[in-house]
Amino acid sequence: MKILVVDDEPFVRKLLIHQLGRLGFEHVQASASAQEALSMLEAPGESPDLIFCDLQMPGMDGVEFVRHLVNVSYAGGLVLVSGEDERIVQTAAKLARAHNLKVLGALNKPVPIDRLKQILEDGITHSPAQPRAERKTYSAERLLRAIVDGELINHYQPKVELASGAVAGFETLVRWQHPQDGLILPDQFIPMVEESGLINELTRSVLRTALRHARAWRDDGFPLQVAVNVSMDNLVALDFPDFVERAVEEAGIAASGLLLEVTESRLMKDPLTPLEVLARLRLKRIGLSIDDFGTGHSSLAQLRDIPFSELKVDRGFVHGAWRDASLRAILEASLGMARQLGMKTVAEGVEDREDWNFLRSSGCELAQGWFISKALPPEQIPDWIAGWNLRRSTFVEPGA
Ligand SMILES: [Mg+2]
Secondary structure, three states: OOOOEEOOHHHHHHHHHHHHHHHHHHHEEEOOOOOOOOHHHHHHOOOEEEEEEEEOOOOOOHHHHHHHHHHOOOOOOEEEOOOOOOOHOOOOOOHHHHOOOOOEEEEEEEHHHHHHHHHHHHHHHHOOOOOOOOOOOOOOHHHHHHHOOEEEEEEEEEEEEOOOEEEEEEEEEEEEEEOOEEEHHHHHHHHHHHHHHOOOHHHHHHHHHHOOOOOHHHHHHOOOEEEEEEEEEHHHOOOOOHHHHHHHHHOOOOOOOEEEEEEEOOOOOHHHHHHHHHHHHHOOOOOOEEEEEEEOOOOOOHHHHHOEEEEOOOOOOOHHHHHHHHHHHHHHHHHEEEEEEEEEEEEEEOOOOOHHHHHHHOOOEEEEOOOOOOOOOOHHHHHHHHHHHHHHHHHHHHHH
């Protein structure tokens, strides 16, 4: 493996080369500036497999260097190293990942040798960065046909209680079972649905189906709450509360068995109609959740104005919060506010055991994420519940 170290401080270069040598990496080149490193990269056949790059350098800094790496289509690994504030290094790493560079780590100087060893081991076992797949777009006509023909199907992601592990409910996540293109995830078609004014048709069809499934689970002995995502565009229709009430009654479900997860992806021209619609839904005892809290327009002002019954902290503040002081501060403040406002708290993006354990200690009530389960087709739900109930005792202390 060919390695390139880019750092303006001679001592840091020497130390890193020495450490890499001790770990058995002999093909290490060094460069005192980003400009020099770029000219080395442009030489044919000379591209390294891994670059260690300092952020703070005179002339071209590490952030600018990252942009040039994208321009020369650098395909190897990248480790960012800095003597700066931890948060600056994390921001630079985020930026590099957003450019689809393969970032193996972000380190503070001096680099501990065990961290170095771990990063190199991970880098060798992981596959190179994949170019982003072409995204297909669909016309409004095609989408309308998909809704009418029932090609849009509901999958359900479990929410469980952190204290007991008990299953609390499911969030409905819509998928498009496309006859040619296979299963398509919502980020690939929802924006077009919203743009073309079809979101009402979509939400109403998803909601009716979700209530039907919730009724089937209840009849199977699982009276679980089902959540459906609604966008602010749904909430400008004044008949929406009556539609929801009717749909709940027709399904034979208690109003509290339905939760609407509200997101606002753009600023509303008319902020009053959604307030009226949400207030009426709450009067009808439908649960309301402020979704992706902390991002976009899911803001403190909404928390002040709208009678939400649940707060869902965005995944961006959840996964990894146990080791990141900034995330932890934001997560804990959000949970504290929700508790003071008498709202139920949910963390989304619980991806591993560390996330799970940390959230249990934070007092958050519900968790959702891949650590528990991905979204499942409805026919798999009964088996999943049975399996989870067998496993769940291993995730909670005895007697909890
Ligand atoms: Mg949601």
